[in-house]
Amino acid sequence: MTTRTDSPAGLGRRGALTLGAATLLGALPARGHAAAPLKVGAIFSTPIEEPWDHQIHVALVQAQKVHGIAYQWSEHVAAADFGRVMREYAEKGCALVVGDAFAAETIARRVARSYPKVAFAFGSGQGPVNPNFSVFDNWIHEPAYLSGMIAGKMTKSGVVGSVAAMDIPEVARLVNAFNLGARDARPDVKCKVTFIGSFFDPPKAKEAAVAQIEAGVDVIFAERFGVIEAAKERNILAISNMSDQSALAPDTVITGPVWDMWPTIDAVVKMVKAGVFTAQDLGSFSFMAKGGAKLAPFHAWEQKLPADVRKLVAQKQAEIIDGTFRVPVIETTPKSE
Template sequence: MPFPALPRRHLMALAAALAVAAPGFAQAQAKLKVAAIYTVPFEQQWVSRIHKALKAAEARGEIEYKASENVANADYERVMREYATGGNQLIVGEAFAVETAARKVAKDFPKTSFLLGSSGKPQAPNFSVFDNYIQEPAYLSGMIAGGMTKSGKIGMVGGFPIPEVNRLMHAFMAGAKETNPKVEFTVTFINSWFDPPKAKEAAFAMIDKGADVLYAERFGVSDAAKERKVLAIGNVIDTQADYPDTVVASALWHMEPSIDAAIKAVKAGAFKAEDYGPYSMMKHKGSSLAPLGTFEKKVPADIVAKVKAKEADILAGKFTVKVDDTQPKSTTK
């Protein structure tokens, strides 16, 4: 005997009751499919921050997350297409060396949202860009470096001289000059995003020339500083726990504001081509200066006071760190 049809209001009440009784089911239905493609290992500084933000969203139950690491540039387009055809609604990654291929894939999948690290502009309708606009804490870490060097010589080791790296180095240098106008810099690029041994050798060469503070834009630099008992300033992540007597301070990147904004936009059907770079600035909590930790009592009090005052001015909009994307040069004679 068939059951009588329930009135519509009873069906709605039943659905609501099921949602309350089984929230996990409702959440599973709402999960966004997100994929990420990285050309370097998950632990590499820059990528680790994106991966961390996406893993946090996954832990909250907001997304279903898949990721590929160490993808060769030649394979990047293929992996992007596989993720797009696999039904992923948001694809995240870095397009610096594969701009043309990545933008081509975005054109071929107009209903998929793309958020990629890029030096280029957004591409309508679905290709948004981001990068680590953390020049503000980089300036503050430079102020600390200027106050800690005794030789007046700072060594700087970077990956590639692209805008995303150049602007942080320039900001760091400007900060160092504020607290120590006579400071000199040696700048080297190792032309790799992940080659710790090469970065370490470049750092050793700088120490041999008198540098007693190193700007560790790449992994490997802090290892050299630790071995030679000089100081280092970190970038993107805080490695002081691994180098408690070496890493004084770090400019940290927090990718969560960018990732969370993108996820919200995709879920609302409002994702569009735009620049997510500003989400990395301090006012959006996208970057910060790491706590001094083990160096809290070692950094001169007057330097700490100046850094805190400058940080307050940045957050209040009273001071703007200049964005200089040109390649930085050594100033040592």
């Protein structure tokens, strides 16, 4: 486990070295001095490079600049250590603790109950718990559907693929949305699906991608890291996930669903500062209509993507945002064809 601190000025992802508790938290300001910044801790079960947790981290770094929070984070926290790290942040005086609790759902709620004056907001597959445990998730099935439409239009073999983490509802709904978009764009398309059984195993993801490519896939949804590398080496097209990953392979990556955690973090920080934070499901902040989900920029593909494909996607995106089209939430196991 690694714990790090970013200064309020907003250092890079690998910013300042870990500070001691006294340095991090400081003493309470003397009367008449400016109020101390809101102290926020984040607990990530994976390395910060993993896209899901990275998007939360990016939003918290932005909160440093916009809201002046004092931000410290711990990465690669094992489930067995999760409760201990939560308690450490609460005892250090963090008013808000954020992170992902998928591997520690029960213990996260139990610890939160012990600190009713601390606000907790965690990525979770379960519901919120009064008075102080809120939940969120990456509801990016809408841009995943749009990405699938692009894949359906761009495949020459008629076979698209997805390499994803594991068969859980949160992942299945993205793959299902991608496949649905591909089929709506090309009804005869075949969709292959592979789960690697891990949130972060780039070599295994690459291996699964190579197997799909050898089976005829020529456009692949890189739900996990490692897939884009295989796509680049085998000269096929890729759809990224969670963040804009065009820089990894500009000629390979067309676009992909992006999870923007800023609307969620912005709302939570404001609620905590105003003293009105309550346990709630924050999932709607991750929908396209609220700016929490979008397609990554096309970059060079702005010119290379056929005009009819860009028009089709733009029209469907407008329908999603104005509410005239709803992408189904399907969380059952996607079938591989």
